[in-house]
Amino acid sequence: MLALRLARGTHPLVLTRRLLVAAAAAGVGFLLLCTLGYAVGHPERSSTSALRLLWCVLPLAATVQFAVAVARTDPSTRPRPGLSAVGLGPARLTAIAAASTAVACTLGSVVALLFYLHLRGDITGLPFDGAAAELLAADQPIPLAAALTLLAVLPVVAATAAGLALRPRTAPAPPEGAETTMPSGLPWGVALVAIGLAIETYAARGGAGSGLPLPGRFDGNPAGVLAGWVLTAAGLALAGPGLAHGCGRLLQAVRPGATRLLAGRVLMDEARRIGRPLGVVSAVLSGTFAAASVYDADTGSDAFGPLTGLGAALILACTTATLLTAALESRQGRAHTTEALLRIGAPPTVLRTAALLRAGALLAVFLPLTWAVAELAALPLTG
Known part of the structure; x- marks a missing residue:
């Protein structure tokens, strides 16, 4: 009530x-x-x-x-x-x-x-x-x-x-003067991506896997290919925080100014919060691009029915909305820091420029990664 x-x-x-x-x-x-x-x-x-x-x-x-x-x-x-x-x-x-x-x-x-x-x-x-x-x-x-x-x-x-x-938990206080440590999931995420692509390649070349009928005439895909894609998606989600943290470090490299320092520090602090949903969106987009390239090559295939399309649309919409919600949560979490910077005289243009730098750094890393994974995932299926 x-x-x-x-x-x-x-x-x-x-x-x-x-x-x-x-x-x-x-x-x-x-x-x-x-x-x-x-x-x-x-x-x-x-x-x-x-x-x-x-x-x-x-x-x-x-x-x-x-x-x-x-x-x-x-x-x-x-x-x-x-x-x-x-x-x-x-x-x-x-x-x-x-x-x-x-x-x-x-x-x-x-x-x-x-x-x-x-x-x-x-x-x-x-x-x-x-x-x-x-x-x-x-x-x-x-x-x-x-x-x-x-x-x-x-x-x-x-x-x-x-x-x-959201359960209450007590986290140990970080040592005074420490910097943010890089999330530990990056090596495991890379390993999962490699394993997933290997399983998908083996299943696609073998051609003897059992079919995985999905809602709406999507019946020709071996189950091993889907299992490989799921492992690849899990690897990207696990590696997302580490990649976002690395983007923050890159922004602060080579004699940074105040704006790049601010953008890099904020991105490192928010890496765990936005990195995972960003990795999930990257996995979903790579799977979408791979599926589109496979079925564009096979013009005679009528693969996607209404229920398959509904499921794919739900996955894409929910993962994108989760990323936007995580970005909103990050903005709410640093509201006090933003107010403090404005009180000491920081120009609003510096904050906007720092936000653009963070977005640009993430796009510069995750867009090529998404394209590369999509191409590698589609290669054994189209070949």
Whole structure:
């Protein structure tokens, strides 16, 4: 109840972010229900139904990541002086954040269920009722318990992830005068990228892997190729903070001025916060470019159906929104530093120039990396 009252009094921008989470949850719920409908309509293809359900894990994970990022930037769950005296300590605020995330995802799941029943023709009296009856197996009854179980997965997982991400923790204070240390995931991320590309190359050249049918006529891809891409994506996400930290170091190299020093230090401090979502976006874009190049080369392939397109759009939209939300969180985290710099007379143009330098450094590193991984991923498939 307290989470609902806080939601009613929130800023419109915060409420918009929660509604975006609900919209993403609705898309994931619709994909899950379509997978259930396929399983009901084709009971003899149980393995295909299981693989279709496996495909839904990717947009579900992207939506959970976005929901956690939105929960981290929610001002109503930020510890403030005086709240502990009325029983709203860090643990209670974490519970409120998890409950707010569950409410948003549950709203999206309900919308998905209503839209699914409407397209099946079970709910009439509205435009397009029964428009996808054949695709959604309208001639077969949908098991209600199975549908509700699938729809409950995202709210439970997202609320749990938000609670774990925002749980109270005590971090040791850094030594006085220390510099920021580079994140330790860069070597492991590079190793995962190399392993993923090697597995993808082996699976594509072997040609004997089992097919991985995805929603919407995407049936010709060996399962090993997808496994290799998942490892490559995980490697880019793991290496992202280290690469962002390295960008900050490069900005401060070779006799930097005040602006480059400021840009580099801020980027090093924010490397862990924005590096991982930036690595995930790089992985998604590289996979998109690789898929586009593969199916441009095969003009006779009709690979992408509506549900595959919906899943890919959800992954791309949620990962991009997560990156923008992380950038907003970084801006909120350095608000006091910005105010202090303005109070001592720093020109606003210096802050804007430093922001442009940070963005330019990240683009200069991650855009070529994304292109290189996409080319390497597509090479064994097109060759």
